[in-house]
Structures are given as C-alpha cells and as structure tokens.
Amino acid sequence: MSITTRALWLTGSIAVTALLVLSWQLIANYSGIPPVFLPGPDRAWSALVTGFSGGELAQLTGATVQRMIYGWVLASLAGIAVGAVIGSSRVAREYIAPMLEIVRPVPVSAFMPVVMAFLGLTGTMVLVVIAIGSIWPVLLATVHGVSSVEPRLVEVSQSLRLGRFKTLWKIALPNAQADILAGMRIGLTVALILAVIGEMLTSENGLGWSILQAARAYRSADLFAGVIVLGVIGLVSNLALQSIERYVLRWKRR
Amino acid sequence: MKIAKALVLPVALLILWEVAMRVSGVQSDSLAAPSQIAVAFYDAMLDGTIPWRTAETLRAALTGLAIGGGSGLIASILLGLIPPVARLMQFSIEVLRPVPAVALIPVAILTLGFGYAMEVSLVAFATFWPVLIYGHAAITNIEPQLLDVSRVLRLSGVGRVTKIVLPATLPRYFVAFRLATAVSLIVAVTVEIAANPLGIGYELMTASQSLHPDLMFALVLWIGLVGWGLNGVLLFAQRRLFGPAGMAEIAR
Numbered sequence: 001m002s003i004t005t006r007a008l009w010l011t012g013s014i015a016v017t018a019l020l021v022l023s024w025q026l027i028a029n030y031s032g033i034p035p036v037f038l039p040g041p042d043r044a045w046s047a048l049v050t051g052f053s054g055g056e057l058a059q060l061t062g063a064t065v066q067r068m069i070y071g072w073v074l075a076s077l078a079g080i081a082v083g084a085v086i087g088s089s090r091v092a093r094e095y096i097a098p099m100l101e102i103v104r105p106v107p108v109s110a111f112m113p114v115v116m117a118f119l120g121l122t123g124t125m126v127l128v129v130i131a132i133g134s135i136w137p138v139l140l141a142t143v144h145g146v147s148s149v150e151p152r153l154v155e156v157s158q159s160l161r162l163g164r165f166k167t168l169w170k171i172a173l174p175n176a177q178a179d180i181l182a183g184m185r186i187g188l189t190v191a192l193i194l195a196v197i198g199e200m201l202t203s204e205n206g207l208g209w210s211i212l213q214a215a216r217a218y219r220s221a222d223l224f225a226g227v228i229v230l231g232v233i234g235l236v237s238n239l240a241l242q243s244i245e246r247y248v249l250r251w252k253r254r
Numbered sequence: 255m256k257i258a259k260a261l262v263l264p265v266a267l268l269i270l271w272e273v274a275m276r277v278s279g280v281q282s283d284s285l286a287a288p289s290q291i292a293v294a295f296y297d298a299m300l301d302g303t304i305p306w307r308t309a310e311t312l313r314a315a316l317t318g319l320a321i322g323g324g325s326g327l328i329a330s331i332l333l334g335l336i337p338p339v340a341r342l343m344q345f346s347i348e349v350l351r352p353v354p355a356v357a358l359i360p361v362a363i364l365t366l367g368f369g370y371a372m373e374v375s376l377v378a379f380a381t382f383w384p385v386l387i388y389g390h391a392a393i394t395n396i397e398p399q400l401l402d403v404s405r406v407l408r409l410s411g412v413g414r415v416t417k418i419v420l421p422a423t424l425p426r427y428f429v430a431f432r433l434a435t436a437v438s439l440i441v442a443v444t445v446e447i448a449a450n451p452l453g454i455g456y457e458l459m460t461a462s463q464s465l466h467p468d469l470m471f472a473l474v475l476w477i478g479l480v481g482w483g484l485n486g487v488l489l490f491a492q493r494r495l496f497g498p499a500g501m502a503e504i505a506r
Contacts, residue, residue, distance in 0.1 A: 013345035020346055037365050098260030105436075105485060106478035109444035110455070113462030114474060117284035193354045197448045200359070208357075212449075215360030223364065227357050234352030 039221040044228060047221035061229055064195050064206040067123075068233075071130025072191040076184050079135045083142025087176070088168050093147060100140065108133030108190060109197060116201070126198030133194045134187035141183030145176025178249055185241045192234055286468035294468035295476070303457065304476055311453035312480075314370055315435075315442035318377025323434050325378070326385030327427065331415055333386070334393025347386070355380035355441050359449055373445050373452065380441045381434040388433070392426035393419060425496040432488040439481050454480075 021041050027033070028040030035043065051057030086092045086100075112129050119125035149172050157167040173180075199208030211226035213219075268288050275287035286294070298304045333340040355376050362372035396419065404418045420427075446455025454477060461470040 009341040010345070013342045016342045017346045017349060094256070094259045095263050099264050102264065102482075103478070105481035106474060107440040107443045107481065109440070109447050110458060110474050110477050112447055113458050113470060117462045117465070117467060117470060189354075193356050193444075196354060196356050197444060200356075200448050211357065211360045212363075215364040218364070220364060223360055227353065227361060230357040231349070231353035234354055235349065238352055 036218045036220055039224055043221040044224040047225035048228065051222070051225055057225065057229065060205065060207050060210050060226075061233070063204075064192075064199065064208065064230075065233060067126060067130065067198075067204075067206060068188070068191045068195040068237075071127050071195070072134050072184075072188050074127075074131045075133075075135040075187055075191070076138050078131070079138030079183070079187070080142050080180060082135075083139045083180075084146055084168055084173060084176075086139075087143040087146030088164065088172055093143070097143060100143070104136060104140065108136070108194065112194075112197065112201065121202040123202070123204045126195065126202055126204055129198055130191050130194045134191040137183040137186040137190065138180065139183075141179040142176055145179030146172040149175045178245075178252065181241070181245045181248060185238065185245070188237050188241060189234065192230070192237065196230065282467065283465040284467050286471055290468040291471045291475070294466070295472035298469060298472060304454070304473070307454040307457045308476070308480060311439070311442050311446065311455065314373040314453060315377055315438040317370070318374040318442070319381050319431075319434055319438040321374065322378030322381035322438075323385045323431055326382040326430075326434075327389060329382075330386045330389030330393065331419065333390045335411075335415070335419065340390065351383050351387075356444060356448065359445060363449060368450055369452065373442060373450050376445050377438045377441045381438050384434045384437060385427075385430045388430035389423070389427055392423040392430070395426075396422050425492075428488075428492055428496065432485065432492065435484055435488060436481065439484065443477060 025040045025042065028035065028038050028043075031038075039047075048057070086096050108129075111132050112125075115125050115129050115132070119128060146168070153171050153175070154167075157171050162170065195206065196208035198204065199206040200212045203209050207226050207230055211223050211230075214223035214226060272288045275285070295304075333343060358376055358379060359372075362376055366372040366375065400418050400422055401414075404414045409417060442453065443455040443458075446453045447459050450456065454473060458470060458473040458477070461467075461473060
C-alpha cells in the first residue's frame, strides 16, 4: 500500500470516529434520554474546557498520573531486581518461581482490602497496592527473559570467565530487554486501573475520586469529561511506552 | 521432585507464619494465623457464604463474558472478512480500547444503578476487546488457499463463516476466550470491591472493614483458587481439544 492510500484510509477511519461522535450528539439531543444520564459530546467538551481552564481538572489529572507513575516506577525497579535474582539462579527458579505462579492468578484488586486492613484508607495504601499489582508482569517477564538466554551465549560468558554479576549485566539483562519492556507496558496499564480504584475507595484526591463524586451528584458532563481524560491517559501512556520500546530495541531488529 | 522443591518455600513460610503468630500472641485486626484462616474458610464454606457469593460473582462474570465475548466474536469476523471495515474502524478501536473498564464504573452506577446489570455491562466492555483483537488476528492469518476454496465452491457469506473461517480459527478463538474468562473474573471482583454490593469481592471488602482478617485472607485465597481452577479447566480442555495445534498459539 502506498503512503497516499494509507493516509486516505486513516482519514476515512478518523471520519468514522467523527461520525460516531456525531451520532452520540444526535442520540443525546433527540432520543429523550435526559442529559443527567447522557450528556452530549458538546456538554462533555465544555466540561473539559472549563475543568482545564479553571485548573481543577488539570490538578486531578496530575494527582492520578503522579500516583500511577510513582507506583509503577517502584514496581518496575523492584520487579527487575527481584526477577533478575530469581531468573539467574537455578536454585531460586526451582524453589521460588512456583510460588509466584500460585500468587499470579489472584486478581490484583483483591490485594486492596488486605493492604487496607494494614494501612487504612490512605494515599500510602493506594501507592502500595499499585506497586504490588504492577510488579507481577515485570517480575515474571524478567524471570522469563533472564532465564531463557541462548545456550551459546551462556557458553561465551563461561569461556570469557565472566562472573555471575557480569553475565547478568552484559548478557542476561540485555537478552531480557524485550520481555521487561513488554511487562512494564502491561504494568503501567495495571497501575492506572489500581490508581483509579484506590482513589474511589479512599477518597484520595484524583480523577477516580472525582468521577465517582460527579456520578453521585448527577454531574454527568463532569463525569464524562473525567472518563475521557482517563482514556487519554491510557492511550498516551501506552503509545509512549510503545515508542520507547521501539527506540530501545532498535538494535534487535537488524 | 520438582513439586517437592516447589512446596518447600510456601510450606516453610506457612509454618513460620503460624509459629510467629502463636509465639508473639498478638491479637491483630489485620493479621490472622494460617490455622485461623483455615477455620474461617471451613466455616464460610459450610454456612454457604463462599458458595453463594461465588455463584453471584460467576453469574455476573460469565453473563458479561457471553455478551462481550459474543459481540467481540461477531465484530472480529466482520473486521476479518471485510478488510475495508477493519481499516475504517481502526481509529475508533484504538481510541476506545485504552479506556480502563474501571473508569466506567461511575457511568454504570449512574445509568444502571447497583446490581447485576452494571457489573455485567462492565465485564462485557472489558471482554469485548481481547476477543475482537485476537479474533481479528486469527482471521487475517487464515491460509489464503482456504478462502480461495470457499470462493471456488461459491459458498455464501454464512457458509464461508461456518464451514471455513470458524473451523480454521477455532483454536485461536478458544485461547482468546480463555484469556477473556480471566479478564471477566478480574473485572467482576474489581467492580465488587470498588462499588457493587454483590459477590465475593463485596464479601472480601466487608471482611476487611469489619476487622475479620481470618475471613479476609480465606477469601483472597479462594478468589485465587477460583481463577486458577477456571484457567486450569480451560487449559485442560484446550489441550484435549486441539492438542499441539492449540498450544502453539500460547507462545505467541
């Protein structure tokens, strides 16, 4: 496909999205569903504009994004470190890895009441839950990536007499890069979800709390504005990590 | 031998936990000894709390999966067989997919109120995407010759789907539905913890807030077991039904 036809298809698919938004507007205007339940895109948009120009929505977005990033960075660092230790040692793999597999199917949100029993309804609780939840994808991906080094590369490291640490640093971790980045991308999605739920439960300042408040007060335009911002956060963070992945892994494609 | 090694650490931790709780003699509102958790689990099983609550959660999760996965299946066939539709819908899909299902919890509360309807619709939203994406990929990967055959045989649209497309993509759809089942349970429990007074997630939340750590840990364990059991049954079925052909898809 040439670039022009591809651009045409892209324009077409954006036009379809515009049509969908237009039909949302028409449904909101003419279907008789009261705007308390279904605001049109015009109302949602004006709620977005007033929210951001007043600074309130920007501040809520900042709080949620900050929470998500902090928890995710903590989880990623811990996940890579622990995963590297477990993945690079056969003994640790045999003894510890099966236990990780047992814990894995527990939905991460189920840890929230447990952490809540210890830390109460606090911001720390939310941060800890985000870190616990988003560590799994990174940890398991690192274990897998570090332990699946090509045998010949292992032999190279042996004949070069690299120590365990150097083998890990120069061979196993670069080998695991793709896995780790993919795990981190999933981890960030989990972090956003947990940040939103955590804010809903604790009434900590943030988008999760504010959209729940908006729903309770029947401020549906603010509610939809908040949901749109959360969607944009999900989209942008995913795109950002995808381009980071492409940039970091550019040496692999050759 | 492998299993024995795998059991060493969990068992040692359990014993250590039990001993520590007994020796220190703490009466905690947030921690319980494994023996207390086992008793609480047994009691909650016997008085019907766990079976009843599990049934509520599974009912919501599986209904949502049927609706969301079913729509995802139909949509993926449309996108897969009519490429212009796929190209035209691409932007809308990329924009809608990253919306976290939990962000829609307040919307569902506002429009549907508490109860099954809102939980089912959130599960449906969340399970629609994986089936759509995996299914679409499965159909675009069909051997082109098979589609040529259907053209030569002059199969109608419906005949093409039921005789060629679905049989060829069944293993991949099975994998997609297995993943979507895990998603459905996660979303159902999450919605219950966050808002909906229903099911096992709500029971867990109540146990945590009413300072019953023994029941709380028993429920977390149980939720893990349910997820593990569901996945195990489906994985077993997948191996049985599709053999190596089905397993090859997992690696991707």
